[in-house]
Amino acid sequence: xxxxxxxIGTGAIGVEHARRINQRIGEANVVAVTDIDGARAxxxxxxxxxxxxxxxxxxxxAPDVDVVVVTSWGPTHEExxxxxxxxGKPVFxxxxxxxxxxxxxxIVEAEVKHGKRLVQVGFMRRYDAGYRAxxxxxxxxxxxxxxxxxxxxxxxxxxDSYTTDMAITETVIHEIDVLRWLLDDDYVSVQVxxxxxxxxxxxxxxxxxxxxxxxxxxxxxDVEVFVNCKYGYDxxxxxxxxxxxxxxxxxxxxxxxxxxxxxxxxLVDWKQRFIxxxxxxxxxxxxxxxxxxxxxxxxxxxxxxAVTADACVQSQQSxxxxxxxxxxxxxxxGSPR
Ligand code: NAI
Ligand code: ISE
Numbered sequence: 454x455x456x457x458x459x460x461i462g463t464g465a466i467g468v469e470h471a472r473r474i475n476q477r478i479g480e481a482n483v484v485a486v487t488d489i490d491g492a493r494a495x496x497x498x499x500x501x502x503x504x505x506x507x508x509x510x511x512x513x514x515a516p517d518v519d520v521v522v523v524t525s526w527g528p529t530h531e532e533x534x535x536x537x538x539x540x541g542k543p544v545f546x547x548x549x550x551x552x553x554x555x556x557x558x559x560i561v562e563a564e565v566k567h568g569k570r571l572v573q574v575g576f577m578r579r580y581d582a583g584y585r586a587x588x589x590x591x592x593x594x595x596x597x598x599x600x601x602x603x604x605x606x607x608x609x610x611x612x613d614s615y616t617t618d619m620a621i622t623e624t625v626i627h628e629i630d631v632l633r634w635l636l637d638d639d640y641v642s643v644q645v646x647x648x649x650x651x652x653x654x655x656x657x658x659x660x661x662x663x664x665x666x667x668x669x670x671x672x673x674x675d676v677e678v679f680v681n682c683k684y685g686y687d688x689x690x691x692x693x694x695x696x697x698x699x700x701x702x703x704x705x706x707x708x709x710x711x712x713x714x715x716x717x718x719x720l721v722d723w724k725q726r727f728i729x730x731x732x733x734x735x736x737x738x739x740x741x742x743x744x745x746x747x748x749x750x751x752x753x754x755x756x757x758x759a760v761t762a763d764a765c766v767q768s769q770q771s772x773x774x775x776x777x778x779x780x781x782x783x784x785x786x787g788s789p790r
Pocket of ligand 1: 462467527
């Protein structure tokens with residue numbers, strides 16, 4: 454039986470996921486979409502053989518929709534995820550699960566009350582082959598105990614609507630989640646400092662930023678987030694251990710020898726950089742539904758990331774080290790990560 458999917462938000466990633474579900478996922482089809490831009494929703498619906506509904510609530514309530522995918526703007530996620538849980542429908546929600554830890558906690562509480570996992574968060578880096586290989590190397594002890602992690606998250610450019618806090622809630626949130634998973638650890642404190650500002654950032658946006666995090670095991674992490682770096686979309690991660698260093702592989706690229714140069718291309722778009730990871734995460738989500746429910750990044754992971762993000766946003770404002778304090782993990786979510 455093919456799952457009938459409703460997609461809320463037909464922007465950049467909504468369209469990607471809708472096409473991916475129809476073209477790559479064997480057992481799922483998009484039957485309904487919505488967007489506050491109704492004309493766009495109709496256009497997209499026509500292109501994929503689905504129908505456009507007026508609102509996200511209509512998509513969730515539609516009797517023929519049995520799985521919900523939330524790809525609208527971050528501040529709308531909480532409402533739609535809570536409505537999907539209330540309707541008892543599995544929901545794949547793009548990051549962030551909610552824009553605040555309090556919002557994520559409301560989702561955790563609703564899901565626990567429902568009694569069965571329904572929610573998966575779109576932390577797709579956990580499905581990226583490079584991050585998976587890096588995690589295996591670290592877990593196998595090949596570099597001894599990890600001591601430090603150096604990361605960079607660089608986007609070529611962002612629109613003028615992108616604000617300083619979004620560097621955390623939209624962008625570094627990926628490192629916050631993937632490093633917690635990779636190191637099998639939790640954060641205890643964070644601090645954000647600002648280097649010299651690039652001339653290429655819009656008025657109020659502080660760019661770049663340096664985010665420092667400390668884990669319960671004492672590992673120190675630094676993440677450079679630079680969203681107007683101009684030259685491309687570049688994700689770097691290097692784990693320094695007691696006996697060695699492990700580095701995230703670069704995406705495969707032809708090494709070109711030409712005109713007295715040896716060069717490799719750099720991707721410019723997040724859609725390409727994690728294209729395989731998005732496929733794998735959605736396939737895993739639908740496979741898991743057939744086995745009883747999602748097992749990928751949970752509401753709890755969304756909450757843990759949001760608590761850390763909230764602390765980073767506080768530190769952006771104060772410049773101080775801010776403690777990260779997470780509630781007790783409910784047994785409902787199984788063993789950590
Ligand atoms: P976008 O701005 O291109 O698309 C969002 C769409 O949602 C827009 O078409 C907008 O009209 C629609 N929308 C907003 N409020 C709505 C509502 N109440 N009901 C229905 N539609 C509504 O943004 P983009 O880049 O597609 O991002 C969407 C979400 O996906 C964000 O939360 C973002 O953080 C996440 N994302 C995740 C990525 C990943 O790598 N996992 C990559 C890009 C985005
Ligand atoms: C975007 O929303 C994403 O999730 C991308 O993966 C990230 O690199 C980018 O900075 C965000 O704006």
